[in-house]
């Protein structure tokens with residue numbers, strides 16, 4: 001009687017074993033390649049750039065001018081370069097024709113390496129060396145040679161990626177059905193290959209903005225009163241248009257972009273809140289009107305049968321209302337920031353930030369403080385300081401949305 005049981009059991013564990021054997025290499029194949037080290041050597045005129053990786057790597061390379069750069073797009077990778085390699089100023093110090101380099105997630109699936117050039121140079125050779133002897137890793141090698149301006153310009157012209165329109169999701173009709181909650185989109189500035197401002201002790205703006213954005217979102221979510229979205233919740237690059245597009249696609253009632261400033265004068269400190277300046281705003285409205293479906297632009301207003309003049313008047317009206325509400329949010333934010341941290345002498349300012357140009361969504365850009373000031377940077381770096389700033393922003397958002405909620409109910 002034992003035999004049937006044994007024959008039943010055997011295939012089960014055998015199957016598990018086979019499954020495990022099949023899954024292990026699959027998991028290994030799906031893991032991101034690891035970049036263990038980056039090295040730069042000079043051999044006469046040639047500057048050799050080497051990435052040490054745990055598996056063969058291939059990338060797409062192109063050149064950009066003003067300033068001169070070589071860009072290499074790779075599969076999404078884990079970067080394990082040690083700080084000792086010189087990650088002091090948001091980029092690693094270069095040698096030869098490479099002035100500096102930096103890397104990071106460009107978009108999900110793509111890591112980007114950027115070589116800032118000290119002078120025009122092109123890649124003469126690109127090859128992969130297998131692990132051998134004392135070298136346990138694959139080595140992805142770029143040999144750079146100086147080029148004249150014309151040759152570099154030609155290389156940039158023939159390799160630069162076509163400027164792509166950001167994939168803008170269609171503005172969603174606000175899901176008011178079951179929840180009736182207002183929507184806030186919080187935007188952590190910079191990210192991935194774009195570190196933003198670099199603090200005096202090497203702190204990256206992109207890390208500060210992400211930490212404060214996540215803390216703000218968590219505070220608001222705890223209340224359960226609003227739908228809270230982040231434009232990014234990890235260290236990834238996003239185009240400005242994509243950030244605006246996320247706010248519009250989520251049907252945001254409010255868009256708050258979080259940044260930290262930097263200037264040459266280390267004594268300048270304090271937070272400030274920006275809204276869009278008048279002239280830039282009008283220009284953007286015109287561009288949007290031309291580019292995008294007008295019926296989609298202003299949710300709930302059907303412009304399909306209207307002529308252009310009426311349409312532009314309606315867009316102008318929406319913008320004026322948006323501008324007033326953005327200014328209201330700016331004043332709440334200044335009030336709340338003042339309770340938690342230092343603000344600048346003229347704390348509400350106007351500028352043509354592209355990230356604020358969603359004409360139908362009230363938007364503010366918060367500069368938390370100065371990375372270039374020792375005291376501000378200490379506040380921006382620490383958990384307690386970040387939480388104070390997040391509390392201020394969350395309180396301002398709460399005031400803004402609660403007031404709107406009360407207005408809608410009347």
Ligand SMILES: [Zn+2]
Nearest residue numbers: 189196259260
């Ligand atoms: Zn910034």
